[in-house]
Amino acid sequence: MFGLLKKFKAGFAKTVAAIGEKTGALFGRKPIDASSLETLEEALYTADFGVETTREILEEIKAAYKKDKDLRGQAAAAIGAAVLQRVLAGAEGRLDSPVVGVVDPGTPASPRPATANASNPTVIAMIGVNGSGKTTTSAKLAWRLQQEGRGVTLAACDTFRAAAVEQLKVWGQRLDLEIVASHTGADSAAVAFDAWQAAKARGRDYLIVDTAGRLHTKSNLMEELAKIRRVLQKHDPTAPQHRWLVVDGSLGSNSIEQAKVFHQSFGLTGLVVTKLDGTSRGGAIVGIYRQLKLPIYFIGLGEKAEDLQPFSVDDYAKAVFGVEE
Amino acid sequence: MFESLTEKLTSALRNLRGVGKLTEENMATALQEVRTALLAADVHFKVAREFVERVQTQCAGQEVIKSVTPGQQVVKIIHDELVRLLGEGTNTLSPARPLRILMAGLHGSGKTTSTAKLGKLLKKRGYRPLLVACDIHRPAAIDQLEILAKQEELDFHSDRASRDVAAIGTAALAVAQAGGNDCIIFDTAGRLQIDQDLIEEVKRLRAKVQPDEVLLVVDGALGQEAVNVAKAFHDALQLTGLILTKLDGDARGGAALSIKAITGVPIKFVGTGEKTADFDTFYPDRLASRILGMGDVVSLVEKAQENIDQKDAERLAEKMRKADFNLEDFLAQMQQVKKLGSMQSILGMMPGMSGVQLPDGADRQMARTEAIIKSMTLQERRKPDILNGNRRQRIANGAGVKIVEVNQLLKQFQQMQKMMKMMKGGGAKKMMRQMEAMKGRGGFPGM
Numbered sequence: 174m175f176g177l178l179k180k181f182k183a184g185f186a187k188t189v190a191a192i193g194e195k196t197g198a199l200f201g202r203k204p205i206d207a208s209s210l211e212t213l214e215e216a217l218y219t220a221d222f223g224v225e226t227t228r229e230i231l232e233e234i235k236a237a238y239k240k241d242k243d244l245r246g247q248a249a250a251a252i253g254a255a256v257l258q259r260v261l262a263g264a265e266g267r268l269d270s271p272v273v274g275v276v277d278p279g280t281p282a283s284p285r286p287a288t289a290n291a292s293n294p295t296v297i298a299m300i301g302v303n304g305s306g307k308t309t310t311s312a313k314l315a316w317r318l319q320q321e322g323r324g325v326t327l328a329a330c331d332t333f334r335a336a337a338v339e340q341l342k343v344w345g346q347r348l349d350l351e352i353v354a355s356h357t358g359a360d361s362a363a364v365a366f367d368a369w370q371a372a373k374a375r376g377r378d379y380l381i382v383d384t385a386g387r388l389h390t391k392s393n394l395m396e397e398l399a400k401i402r403r404v405l406q407k408h409d410p411t412a413p414q415h416r417w418l419v420v421d422g423s424l425g426s427n428s429i430e431q432a433k434v435f436h437q438s439f440g441l442t443g444l445v446v447t448k449l450d451g452t453s454r455g456g457a458i459v460g461i462y463r464q465l466k467l468p469i470y471f472i473g474l475g476e477k478a479e480d481l482q483p484f485s486v487d488d489y490a491k492a493v494f495g496v497e498e
Numbered sequence: 499m500f501e502s503l504t505e506k507l508t509s510a511l512r513n514l515r516g517v518g519k520l521t522e523e524n525m526a527t528a529l530q531e532v533r534t535a536l537l538a539a540d541v542h543f544k545v546a547r548e549f550v551e552r553v554q555t556q557c558a559g560q561e562v563i564k565s566v567t568p569g570q571q572v573v574k575i576i577h578d579e580l581v582r583l584l585g586e587g588t589n590t591l592s593p594a595r596p597l598r599i600l601m602a603g604l605h606g607s608g609k610t611t612s613t614a615k616l617g618k619l620l621k622k623r624g625y626r627p628l629l630v631a632c633d634i635h636r637p638a639a640i641d642q643l644e645i646l647a648k649q650e651e652l653d654f655h656s657d658r659a660s661r662d663v664a665a666i667g668t669a670a671l672a673v674a675q676a677g678g679n680d681c682i683i684f685d686t687a688g689r690l691q692i693d694q695d696l697i698e699e700v701k702r703l704r705a706k707v708q709p710d711e712v713l714l715v716v717d718g719a720l721g722q723e724a725v726n727v728a729k730a731f732h733d734a735l736q737l738t739g740l741i742l743t744k745l746d747g748d749a750r751g752g753a754a755l756s757i758k759a760i761t762g763v764p765i766k767f768v769g770t771g772e773k774t775a776d777f778d779t780f781y782p783d784r785l786a787s788r789i790l791g792m793g794d795v796v797s798l799v800e801k802a803q804e805n806i807d808q809k810d811a812e813r814l815a816e817k818m819r820k821a822d823f824n825l826e827d828f829l830a831q832m833q834q835v836k837k838l839g840s841m842q843s844i845l846g847m848m849p850g851m852s853g854v855q856l857p858d859g860a861d862r863q864m865a866r867t868e869a870i871i872k873s874m875t876l877q878e879r880r881k882p883d884i885l886n887g888n889r890r891q892r893i894a895n896g897a898g899v900k901i902v903e904v905n906q907l908l909k910q911f912q913q914m915q916k917m918m919k920m921m922k923g924g925g926a927k928k929m930m931r932q933m934e935a936m937k938g939r940g941g942f943p944g945m
Contacts, residue, residue, distance in 0.1 A: 218543040221721040224534055303744060304606025304717065335649075336642035343637030357645070388747040391772075393862065421606060425540030425721025425752065448605060451690045453723035 204243045210235065213249070220493065221425050221456035225463065230256045250494040257490035260459060264486055266443045266468030268318075268415075294326065294372040294380040296405060296412040300398060300439060301419035302431055303386035306447035306473060308337055310419050311383040312344035313481035314445075314471065319350070324377035328368030329354035330361040330401060333385035333394075341383055348478055351377075361385065361397060362404040369408045382413060389434035398439055415442050417470060422446045422455035432461045441465070447473035450480070454493055520557045520572070528572070529554055540752035542725045545583075545759040553579055584758050584782030589766050592710040592738070596674060597625065597681045600707065601741075602700055602731055603715035605688030608743035610639060612715050612769055613685040614646035615777035616741075619767075620681050621652060628679035630670040631656035632663045632703060633687040635696075643685050650774055653679055663687075664702040671707060684709070691730030704735055711738045713766065716753060718745045724753035725760050732761045739766035742780070746771045823918055825879040825911060829871045832864060869897040870907055882908060 205213075213234065217227040230253050237252055238244045297314070299307040308331060315325045327350055331337035338354045345352040353368035365382055372380040384401065387394035405412040418441050420428050435441055449455045449472050458469060469484040490496075529550050536546040556575050591597065599616070601609045610633065617627040629647045631654070633639035640656045647654035655670045667684055674682045684707060689696035704712065712735045714728060731737060742754050745768050754765060765780040817823045871879060873896030878885055885893075885908065894901040 215543045218537055219722040219725075221540075221723070224538050302719075302747065303611075304608055306606060334642070335645035336638040339638035339641045340636065347637075388744060390747050421717070421719075423604065423721060423723040423727075424717065424719045425723075426538055427540070427719035427747065428721075431719075431747075448690075451604070451692060451723065451727075453721065453726075457721060 204245055205234075205238060205249055209246075210238070217253075220454035221460075222454075223426060223429075223456065223460040223463075226256075226260060226456070226459050229260070247496075250496050254490040254494040254496045257459065257493065258486055261462055261486045261490070263466070264462045264469050265484055266470035267483070268470065290409070292373075292376070293409045293412070294369065294377045295414050296369065296380045296382060296409070297415040297417060298382045298384060298398075298401070298413040299417055299419055299445075300384055300435055300441070301386060302388050302421075303334075305386065305419045305421045307331070307386060307419045308340050308344070308383050310445050310447060310471070310473060310481065311381050312341060312348060312350060313473070313478050315350045315379075315381050316348040316478045317481060318379055319348075323379055324375065325351065325379045325381060326368055326372035326375065326377045327352045328365050328380060328382045330364050330368075330382050331385040332357055332359045332361045332364065337383075337385070351375075362400045365401045366404045366407070369405055369412070373408070389431045395438050402439070416440060417443045417445050418467070419445045419447060420458065420461070422449040422458070422472070423451055423453035425457055426460060428457045429460045429464055432465055432467065436465055436467070441467055443467055444469045445471045445473070445481075446484070449473060450475045456493075520560045522554065522558050525554060525557055525572075532576070536752065536755075540719075540721050540724075540756075542722055542752070542756035542760065545725075545756045548759070549579065549583065549755075580755075581783045583755060585762075585764050589739075589764055589780050589782075591766065594710040595680045597711070598671075598707055598709040599681070599683045599711045599713060600700075600704060600709040600735070601683065601685050601713055601715055602735060602737075603688060604690065604717070604727060605636075607688065607715045607717045607720075608741075608769060609633075609688065609715045610642050610646070610685050611774075612741050612743060612767070612777070613643060613683050614650055614652070615769060615774050616713075616767065617647070617652045617681075617683055618650045618774050619777055620683075621650070625681035626653070626679045627681040627683055628653040628655055628670065628674045628677065630654075630667065630682060630684045632666055632684050634661060634663060634666075635687040639685075639687065646774070653677060663699050664706040667703045667707040682707075691727050691734075697730075697734050701734055712736060713739045713741050714763070715741045715743060716757065718742045718751045718753060718768075719747060720753040722756075724756050728757040728761045728763065732763060737761070737763045739764055741765075741767045741769065743769035745769060746776065823915065825871050825874065825882055826876070828911065828914075829868065829879070832868060836864065866897070866899055866903065867907055870894075870899060870904055873897040882911060 210231070214227065214231055217230055222230070233256055234244075234249050234252050237249070299311050301307050311327060315327050318325045327341060327345065329338045329341045329352055331341075332355060335357060338357055341352060342354060344350065353364065353371050355364045355367075361384065368382070369380055382401065382405075384398060385394065387398075389395070402413060416439055418432055418435050420432065424431075432441065432444070444458065444461065444467050446455055446458050446469060455472075461467065462469070471481050472484050472489075474480045474482055532553070533546050533550045536549060537543065541549070553572075553576055556579070557572060591599075597620075601613050601616075603609050613629055617629050620627050629643055629652055631640040631643045633643075640658060644654055644656065655666075655673050657666045657669060660666050663686070670682060670684070673679075684703065686700050686703065687696065689700065691697065714731050714735075714737050716724065716727070720727070728737075728740075740754075740757060740763055742751070742765055745751065757763065758765060765782070768778050768780050770776045770778060817827050870893060873893045874885075878889065878893075890901055890904050890908075894904050897904075
């Protein structure tokens with residue numbers, strides 16, 4: 174676990190520095206005062222936590238400050254981290270643990286996304302707006318599962334964007350992944366259908382479906398997603414068992430809107446948050462979790478295959494607030 | 499695209515109604531709400547604070563004009579301030595020829611797509627663009643640009659063997675000179691502003707090709723991070739402009755305000771859809787109007803001028819006036835409308851319509867209508883009266899639709915003809931009155 178926190182901190186190195194710079198006095202060992210509270214407010218807003226969470230953290234720190242005028246910066250940081258941990262409680266998604274508490278408006282909530290038949294591959298569909306990192310995440314996840322000894326097939330269902338299929342193929346060559354693909358302009362549902370058959374025939378554990386990027390406001394493209402699902406369900410009525418939204422961690426509050434709409438029309442089961450290796454704190458995921466209670470399965474901390482890491486609430490909260498172990 | 503901000507501002511200012519004078523006290527709550535709304539719209543913390551302070555100073559002491567509500571008055575002040583903040587004028591490209599443009603930005607912001615869109619736009623303006631693939635990092639990025647270039651019939655240069663971006667850039671300049679290209683657009687790899695190696699790479703490219711324009715491509719939904727990104731890229735590359743992408747979504751676009759306020763770099767273009775034609779010059783006053791829900795008719799008109807063949811349009815208008823408008827003309831007209839972009843993006847520019855979502859497949863509906871008309875013989879198109887049951891069934895089969903849809907289309911067309919006849923036969927006044935009555939109900943501002 175320590176190794177992971179280190180990795181997280183390395184990815185977040187710039188972030189921690191940024192919050193530290195703004196709140197140097199506050200998160201140091203000096204007692205805080207009214208003006209450092211204002212600095213804190215700014216730091217929280219610029220982390221994209223959103224209005225609600227920012228106010229909650231501020232309230233708690235202010236309350237603690239009222240009780241104890243000698244409140245130290247480190248203690249304030251710990252309060253902030255604690256609020257984040259509370260807000261994000263249950264937000265860690267794990268592939269091998271049952272999916273619970275996910276409200277799925279599309280299909281009746283099932284306690285565990287069991288496949289109809291134990292020998293069927295578990296299907297993970299990657300969904301998201303343009304440029305969020307679906308193709309890259311699909312490849313990295315396939316690699317990760319393969320490293321863990323699972324059999325994985327990738328379905329290149331982004332047949333819309335020019336060269337998206339080629340992009341996945343290059344990843345396939347680099348990381349030695351198995352890919353079922355057609356050509357740009359092909360029917361994405363047909364590719365999904367074929368890929369499922371191939372995965373089943375080869376006895377694979379997972380089928381990862383990379384889909385075309387679409388803004389959540391485009392209903393015709395949303396319809397294409399529904400079609401992929403319908404076609405997969407001809408093979409296995411429970412597929413796709415996982416429907417993950419890939420969210421760009423540097424986006425602001427709009428990612429909440431995106432998640433809401435995708436969730437409404439596709440019944441999401443989880444999130445992958447990418448591009449957290451920049452200076453962005455990815456605070457918007459806090460807002461998404463508040464609103465939709467969707468677990469976060471993985472976060473992207475860099476461009477290498479191994480930079481896709483399981484999400485840990487503790488590590489995230491501590492890294493954001495620079496809490497020392 | 500900025501609907502949510504508009505809604506929030508409107509509700510924040512509602513409680514100002516019935517106040518005689520704007521004072522700091524009665525403005526305080528409203529302005530607090532404005533600040534919250536701006537923050538919720540991802541406007542950077544500092545920018546939001548300064549914005550609110552400026553609006554406060556301007557509002558204080560103003561008499562509330564009787565004819566308008568205090569809310570409207572404040573909206574006007576906010577609008578003017580937004581226009582100022584977004585920056586007037588300065589959205590034009592350098593007049594240099596050859597015009598060298600460098601595109602830069604984060605991963606997934608839309609650089610490659612914007613490169614193709616900008617190429618298409620400049621081609622329309624009379625340039626001969628050469629698109630240069632300098633993204634040697636993302637798998638298949640070169641293929642993506644090549645496909646888009648082919649699709650738009652634009653010249654393209656790449657060097658798949660090279661790992662030296664600066665060298666690819668230099669070679670492209672020679673290729674452009676030999677090929678007579680007077681505009682060269684360099685698509686670069688997505689990079690984090692803190693990735694020193696990659697920033698150095700694009701700096702070297704910049705030094706070699708000496709671009710006249712360095713455009714930062716920014717996702718319109720970017721959060722508070724926008725400011726860090728823009729600052730770092732500006733320091734490294736001395737940006738000359740921004741391209742704001744994915745504005746056809748419902749992102750509130752606070753990033754646009756933040757970046758402009760903090761770097762002073764003007765926003766030059768906006769991407770508003772998936773088609774390569776969904777790309778516009780940026781106008782701050784229009785965006786400000788749009789933020790406040792006042793629509794964007796000017797953009798629509800200009801788009802129409804660029805895309806629609808003037809003579810064709812005149813011919814169609816003349817036919818309409820004479821009520822001599824057949825299905826063939828209808829088809830031609832529809833194809834012209836299609837050139838403007840997707841129906842949703844057109845709708846988004848109309849006053850009061852920006853928040854309206856088209857029902858599923860409005861564009862598809864148009865394609866079906868087109869298929870129906872195309873399944874008719876020329877004679878049928880010119881004289882729809884001859885369409886009997888047999889003919890209608892044949893057309894339905896040909897277009898792959900139900901016969902009901904053919905009937906519906908013909909009925910609509912008949913109504914249209916009737917309207918035109920009314921206009922021709924001096925009924926124009928009556929029709930104007932009808933439209934006047936509709937206007938009262940619908941409440942289209944500025945019409």
